Amino acid sequence: MFSNLSIKRKILSVYVIITGLVLAFAFVIVTGISIKGSKENIISGLEVLGEIVADRCSAPLAFSDVESANSNLRALSSHDAILYACIRTSENEEFSDYSVSAEAMYACDDYSLDNKTKLEDNQVNIYRPVMLEGEPIGVLQIKASLNELTEAIVRSVGVSSIVFFVLMGMAVLISGKIMDMITKPIMQLKDIAQSVTLNQDYELRAEKSSDDEVGVLVGVFNNMLDQIQLRDSYLLEEKERAEMSALSAKSYASKTEKMNLELAIEIKERSRVENELHNLNETLEDKVNERTAELKDLNEKIGDVARSAGMAEVASGVLHNVGNVLNSVNVSASVIREQIRKSKSENLSRVVKMLDDNSDDVAAFIGADSKGKQIPKFLHLLSEQLGEEKKILFKELDDLANSIDHIKNVISMQQSYAGSVGVMEQVSLSGLVEDALKINFQAMQRHGIEVVKKFDDVPLVYIDKHKLLQIVINLISNAKNALADAEKKYRLENKIMQISISSDKDQVFIEVKDNGIGIEANDVQHLFEYGFKKRQDGHGYGLHHSAIVANELGGKITVESEGPGKGASFKVIIPLDDKSMGE
Amino acid sequence: MMLTGVIPGIASASASSKEYKLKAAYLLNFARFVYWPEEAFEKTGNNFNLCVYGESPFGENLDKLSSKKILKRNIKLSYVKSLEESSACHIVFICSSEEAELENLITDLPDRIMLTVSDIEGFSAGGGMIEFVRVGNKIKFEINVKESTKQGIKYRSQLLEVAEHLR
Numbered sequence: 209m210f211s212n213l214s215i216k217r218k219i220l221s222v223y224v225i226i227t228g229l230v231l232a233f234a235f236v237i238v239t240g241i242s243i244k245g246s247k248e249n250i251i252s253g254l255e256v257l258g259e260i261v262a263d264r265c266s267a268p269l270a271f272s273d274v275e276s277a278n279s280n281l282r283a284l285s286s287h288d289a290i291l292y293a294c295i296r297t298s299e300n301e302e303f304s305d306y307s308v309s310a311e312a313m314y315a316c317d318d319y320s321l322d323n324k325t326k327l328e329d330n331q332v333n334i335y336r337p338v339m340l341e342g343e344p345i346g347v348l349q350i351k352a353s354l355n356e357l358t359e360a361i362v363r364s365v366g367v368s369s370i371v372f373f374v375l376m377g378m379a380v381l382i383s384g385k386i387m388d389m390i391t392k393p394i395m396q397l398k399d400i401a402q403s404v405t406l407n408q409d410y411e412l413r414a415e416k417s418s419d420d421e422v423g424v425l426v427g428v429f430n431n432m433l434d435q436i437q438l439r440d441s442y443l444l445e446e447k448e449r450a451e452m453s454a455l456s457a458k459s460y461a462s463k464t465e466k467m468n469l470e471l472a473i474e475i476k477e478r479s480r481v482e483n484e485l486h487n488l489n490e491t492l493e494d495k496v497n498e499r500t501a502e503l504k505d506l507n508e509k510i511g512d513v514a515r516s517a518g519m520a521e522v523a524s525g526v527l528h529n530v531g532n533v534l535n536s537v538n539v540s541a542s543v544i545r546e547q548i549r550k551s552k553s554e555n556l557s558r559v560v561k562m563l564d565d566n567s568d569d570v571a572a573f574i575g576a577d578s579k580g581k582q583i584p585k586f587l588h589l590l591s592e593q594l595g596e597e598k599k600i601l602f603k604e605l606d607d608l609a610n611s612i613d614h615i616k617n618v619i620s621m622q623q624s625y626a627g628s629v630g631v632m633e634q635v636s637l638s639g640l641v642e643d644a645l646k647i648n649f650q651a652m653q654r655h656g657i658e659v660v661k662k663f664d665d666v667p668l669v670y671i672d673k674h675k676l677l678q679i680v681i682n683l684i685s686n687a688k689n690a691l692a693d694a695e696k697k698y699r700l701e702n703k704i705m706q707i708s709i710s711s712d713k714d715q716v717f718i719e720v721k722d723n724g725i726g727i728e729a730n731d732v733q734h735l736f737e738y739g740f741k742k743r744q745d746g747h748g749y750g751l752h753h754s755a756i757v758a759n760e761l762g763g764k765i766t767v768e769s770e771g772p773g774k775g776a777s778f779k780v781i782i783p784l785d786d787k788s789m790g791e
Numbered sequence: 792m793m794l795t796g797v798i799p800g801i802a803s804a805s806a807s808s809k810e811y812k813l814k815a816a817y818l819l820n821f822a823r824f825v826y827w828p829e830e831a832f833e834k835t836g837n838n839f840n841l842c843v844y845g846e847s848p849f850g851e852n853l854d855k856l857s858s859k860k861i862l863k864r865n866i867k868l869s870y871v872k873s874l875e876e877s878s879a880c881h882i883v884f885i886c887s888s889e890e891a892e893l894e895n896l897i898t899d900l901p902d903r904i905m906l907t908v909s910d911i912e913g914f915s916a917g918g919g920m921i922e923f924v925r926v927g928n929k930i931k932f933e934i935n936v937k938e939s940t941k942q943g944i945k946y947r948s949q950l951l952e953v954a955e956h957l958r
Contacts, residue, residue: 267949270820271932272813276953341823341862 216391220383227379235368239361246360250289251325251332254352257287258336262348265295265304265338269346274304281306284350291331292351298344319347330354393422397429410437526622526647533611533618533650540608547600552593559583559590618647634668634787635676637709637718644680645707648688655692657703666711670787675761676780679754683720683778686750689743690724690776697725698773715763715784721777727769735767758782808850813930814923815852818908821921822861822882824950828943831881831904832864839864840879842871844896845886874899885909885919893917904943915958920944924955931955 210218261280268276277295281304284290294305294316302316317323321344323335331353338346393415400414410433416426566573566580573580621643645652645659652659669676687705694700700723708719727735734740736755751765758765763782769775822839832839839861843849847870857868871877878901889896890911897918900907907914908921915922915935920942922933933956934946951957 264949264952267824267947267953270823271817271950271953272929273953340820 215394216387219391220380220387223383223387224376224380227383228376231372231375231379235372239364239368242364243357243361246364247354247357250352250354250357250360251334254287254289254332254334254350255325255336257284257290258334258348258350261293261350262336262338265348266340266345269295269297269303269338270340277304278306280304287352289352289354289356290350291353292349294349295338295346296349297346303346314351317349321347323347323349327354330358390422393417393426397422397426401429404433410440523622526618530615530618533615536611537608537615540604540611543604544601544608547597547604551597552590555586555590556594559586621646631674632670632672632787635671635673636668637666637716638663640673640677641680641707641709641718644677644684647681648684651685651688652705655688655695655703657688657691657705660704660706662706662708662710664708664710666709666716667784669716669782670785671761671782675757676782679757679765679780680718680720682750682754683718683780686778687720687722687724687776690722690726692724693743694724694726694773700724711784713784716782718780718782719777720779721775723775725776726772726774727767727776728772729769732767732769736765807848808852810930811849812852814910815849815856817923817930817932818853818882818884819856819859819861819866821906821908821950824947825906826945826947827862827881828904835867835879835881837864838867840867840869840881842869842877842880842883843886844871844877844883844889846888848886874901877901877905878903880905882906882908885911885914887911893919906939906944915956926955933958 210221213221261284264280265277267273268280281293281295284293284306285308290308291312292305292307292314294314295303296316296319297303298319300319305316307314317333317335320335321337323333325335326333331351334350334352336348336350337344338348397414400412404410404412413430413433414426416423416430562579562583563570563573566577574583575581641661641663684705684707691700691703691705695703702723704723706719706721708717708721710717710719731740731742736751738752740752755765758780761782762785763780766779766781768777768779818841822841841853841857841861843853847853853868857866859866869876869880871880871883874896877883881904883900883905885893885896885907887910893909893911893914894917897907906921907919908923909919910923911919912922912924915933915938918935918938920935920939922935924931924933932954934951934954935958936946936951937958939946
């Protein structure tokens with residue numbers, strides 16, 4: 209009920225209820241006080257009157273003047289409320305009395321000084337002593353009606369009620385006016401809001417008439433309308449644009465229809481062409497198959513070439529080594545030839561000739577001839593020299609024999625590897641690495657490279673050992689070159705190549721690490737590309753081939769370098785399979 | 792209605808006694824309705840001198856009352872035979888025995904504040920102050936306000952109101 213009332217009515221109701229309560233409370237209090245006051249006034253008025261009359265009656269009582277006393281009591285008739293009055297002497301004799309009407313029978317109470325004022329029902333009895341020189345000589349009793357009080361109460365309540373309703377009316381009128389002032393902006397706001405909602409007219413604005421909360425509300429509302437209007441206009445624009453789009457889409461649709469027709473014709477035409485093309489394709493496909501077969505052949509050939517290249521790598525290493533050893537052989541042969549050429553054995557011939565010439569008397573010749581005397585000494589020297597020569601020649605011959613032995617070893621080793629091409633077998637990695645080192649031994653020695661070997665115990669690996677050897681030789685060769693280049697470029701003295709063999713649960717590692725020329729970061733990613741080469745005399749497919757081979761073996765090669773001059777590390781990673789076994 | 796102070800028309804001994812009992816009470820009450828100036832008691836101390844001049848008709852009525860007090864003073868009752876004796880009296884009741892000498896008496900009274908009361912007829916008209924009169928069967932009194940004022944006696948209005956006649 210209440211919740212459905214308008215704000216104005218709600219506020220007004222609250223206002224009226226509160227005002228009513230306050231007024232009612234005030235009137236109850238005021239009326240109460242007023243009634244109490246009236247009662248006290250009436251009684252005290254009667255009491256004063258009693259005092260006066262009692263005083264006036266002292267002489268009549270003192271001189272037994274009943275007429276005077278009666279006259280005094282009659283004077284009370286001027287007071288409407290007084291019903292009866294009487295005087296009793298101190299001897300309790302009724303001296304004088306007065307009654308407002310002859311019919312009414314009232315009794316004069318017995319003489320007593322204890323009574324002062326007694327209220328009973330709607331009457332009050334007032335007792336006042338008649339004093340003569342401080343001594344009571346009688347008592348005046350006045351009996352008065354309190355109807356006046358009742359009337360006063362009725363009057364007071366009546367007036368209060370009238371005032372209450374008048375004030376309430378005024379309060380309602382005034383608060384209605386004030387309420388209008390307060391609610392008018394809210395009502396206007398409501399009307400505007402309704403109008404906006406009904407008519408979708410977002411151009412309307414509420415009028416701001418104050419800076420209070422309602423004013424703020426109006427401001428916020430207007431602000432909201434601004435935003436809505438803005439969005440509305442934006443939406444309208446969008447709508448127009450959409451309509452335009454729809455129109456153009458429609459025209460496009462008709463155009464498209466037209467085009468579709470054309471397309472249908474074209475498709476027909478194309479379909480015909482396509483058939484022709486299909487026929488052509490079939491022949492083309494044949495040709496492609498042909499070419500594919502050719503390419504396959506070619507690929508296989510390229511594979512063979514790569515394999516040959518790998519073998520060539522080994523062969524080249526072997527040849528290089530053999531070449532070097534042959535060089536030593538050559539040197540040894542030259543030394544021997546020179547030694548023989550320079551041999552003092554000629555001198556022995558001269559001595560022999562000298563002795564032949566003097567064969568007739570050899571003793572005299574040796575004993576007397578000046579030259580002959582020199583012969584024993586000469587022979588002694590010669591024998592010493594020939595001994596020396598013999599020593600040198602033996603040494604050279606030993607070297608020669610060693611070199612030839614080495615050549616034999618290398619070749620036989622190469623043969624052993626060459627024979628194993630394509631054969632899978634259990635391979636000891638340490639043996640394989642040692643063999644690779646042997647092949648490069650001469651070159652290492654020549655460049656003064658210190659080889660550090662760190663071989664862990666690793667399982668035998670089931671692998672094509674020739675392929676793995678190709679990779680290791682290539683890596684060792686590269687490391688050697690890197691160290692040789694570093695010597696040239698950085699005057700590197702302490703050239704170290706470290707070769708490690710290690711393993712973990714699933715794979716084995718062969719790492720070739722050098723402290724040589726190093727690799728630039730940019731080059732690392734290109735290292736394994738075909739034709740990539742940093743050395744003038746490189747052929748550019750060493751690492752490429754190694755990578756392919758490693759892949760064929762199911763492994764891979766990784767590289768690490770901290771940069772130019774900081775060395776490099778190549779690691780061959782080969783997975784362990786079921787056929788590999790612990791040593 | 793009951794009335795006090797009703798006296799039978801025929802003077803009998805008891806009636807007379809009752810009359811003078813009333814008059815004795817009145818005599819004392821008169822004193823209570825008079826404004827006595829302080830000088831009236833300058834020479835009398837704490838006593839209120841009540842004098843009866845002549846042959847007293849009160850019997851013992853006055854003596855009975857003499858134990859009371861007037862204006863918080865003790866009542867001193869004196870029966871005087873000469874004016875000299877009455878020099879200190881506040882109230883002098885001149886008995887009817889002195890009716891013949893009344894005129895002289897009044898003129899010869901001592902020059903002091905003194906209330907003169909008598910039931911001799913024509914007393915108030917003859918220069919006395921309060922005269923008891925009989926109205927019907929009631930005892931009333933007349934007051935010569937003029938003479939009283941001349942002698943320095945002022946009455947309370949209540950007394951004047953109950954007086955039968957004022958002159």
